[in-house]
Amino acid sequence: MSTGTPDPAANPVPDPAAIPTPDPPVSVFNVANYLTAARIALVPLFVWLLVQDGTAWRLAAFAVFAVASITDKIDGDLARSRGLVTDFGKIADPIADKALTGAALVTLSAMGELWWWVTIVILVREIGITLMRFVVIRYGVIPASKGGxxxxxxxxxxxxxxxxxxxxDPLRWATMAAALIVTVVTGLDYVLQAYRLRRKATSS
Structure with a gap:
């Protein structure tokens, strides 16, 4: 017979401590984003050093380029391992990469040390694929590949x-030729992935 008194066991009161709380938003002011911003800030210094005459200036330009390149790996590792991934970082990181490599290629071509057509092919691929990934993001994300x-x-x-x-020179030409081939091939692969992603999304 029911006594009219509610049974606490039948309707347990949830323990507030057991209710998961959402993670706090990640601040844009974190070490990973600082490194990304520093990489962008190093680009003008790198270009200025590169256009100077003399071996010492070239070595200084190499040192700055090396430091900037290393931060590319460090900031990504930090963002993933410490949960510091932000929307700013997702946008700023590829911009920093393109700014560094683009500035180097354009400066070397302007100095007559690298064929302009090589720089143009690489830059068209890099900028085009970046824009394409933003365009198709409504259909899905194209992940970075091992080829990339x-x-x-x-x-x-x-x-x-x-x-x-x-x-x-032989080492420069061989490495740049390999980079150019992989750049074009991976670019075509990204275009194919984008086409398949869009077709799958629109047909479903």
Missing amino acids: KLKTTLQMAAITFYILPGPL
Whole structure:
């Protein structure tokens, strides 16, 4: 027989401590974003050092380029390992990468040390794919591929050899040729992925 008194066991009161609380928003002012901003700030210094005459200036430009390149890996690792991923970082990080490599390629071509057509092909691919990924983001995200990471590594290596003084022409040409081939191939692969992603989204 019911006594009319509610049974606490039948309707337990939730323990406030057991209710998961949402993670607090990540502040844009964090070490990963500071490193990304520092990489962007180093670009004008790098270009200024690169256009100066003399071996010492070239080595200084190489040092700045190396430091900026290293921060690219460090800020990404920090953001993922410490939960510091922000919308600002997602946008600023690729911009910083393109600014550094683009400035290096354009400056080297302006100095007559790298064919302009190589710089144009790489920049068109980089800017075009970046814009394309923003356009198709409503259909889904195109993840970075291993080929894309290889492309970045080869570009950085080729630019490094062009910055360093000395008789390194065969090594410069071979590395830049490899970087150019991978850049074009991965660009075409991203276009194909975007096409498939859009077709799948619109057909479903």
